[in-house]
Amino acid sequence: MLIDLKHLREEYSSSSLELADAPAKPIELFEQWMQEAIQAKLPEPNAMTLATCKPDGFPAARVVLLKGLSEAGFIFYTNYNSNKGQELAANPRAALVFLWLELQRQVRIEGKVEKIAPSASETYFQSRPKGSQIGAAASPQSAVIAGREVLEENVKALELKYANQEQLPRPAHWGGYIVKPTRIEFWKGRASRLHDRLVYVKKEERLGEQQWKIERLAP
Ligand SMILES: Cc1cc2nc3c(=O)[nH]c(=O)nc-3n(C[C@H](O)[C@H](O)[C@H](O)COP(=O)(O)O)c2cc1C
Secondary structure: OOOOOOOOOOOOOOOOOOHHHOOOOHHHHHHHHHHHHHHOOOOOOOEEEEEEEOOOOOEEEEEEEOOEEOOOOEEEEEEOOOHHHHHHHHOOEEEEEEEEHHHOEEEEEEEEEEEOOHHHHHHHHHHOOHHHHHHHHHOOOOOOOOOHHHHHHHHHHHHHHOOOOOOOOOOOOEEEEEEEEEEEEEEEOOHHHOOEEEEEEEOOOEOOEOOEEEEEOOO
């Protein structure tokens, strides 16, 4: 064994997550936890692990940033031609994990994934600094490249092409996805490994209103 980590053991506090306090909609509890993660000044509180399914059945996971939360779901931005983009085109289902260790909290989300409206991707792309716009346009994300110089040359060419413009046009292959949740689990660390887990599972839509079943799970 190269590193033995068995002695690392964190004791979690007693603050709890109760069914009686759980709001009817999981997005409301998520919003509250995200606000608390921001207030606690955690590094990149909006970083989340995004898991997709590969055609061979293996899962693929990577970290992306949550850039928007709405009643409908969780929005992130990426390159539609990337590995994750190809995986989502073939199978538009994903899982997300947020880990806020300092708050002893984890949120697990499962849902269906859709591209957001091109106009919404446009608005976000135009809000980014020009350097980030160039970076997004310059990188054939997830493609094998011969070396870093490939990116540097792409950046130089784009800087030259758009030297007299404050903005770049949004590349058609860059934009947002929304993960529309069907299941959200909230985990709160408790003493002696008896952690709290509350899961919201989406029921059939009735009268256009989302209904959620809330249950407690064993840790
Ligand atoms: C903290 C952090 C934030 C990231 N945010 C994003 C993001 O918002 N969008 C994105 O496309 N990649 C982001 N990445 C890079 C991805 O983890 C990944 O390397 C990239 O999207 C390619 O993934 P793929 O080959 O599975 O498509 C981030 C990485 C880290 C570590």
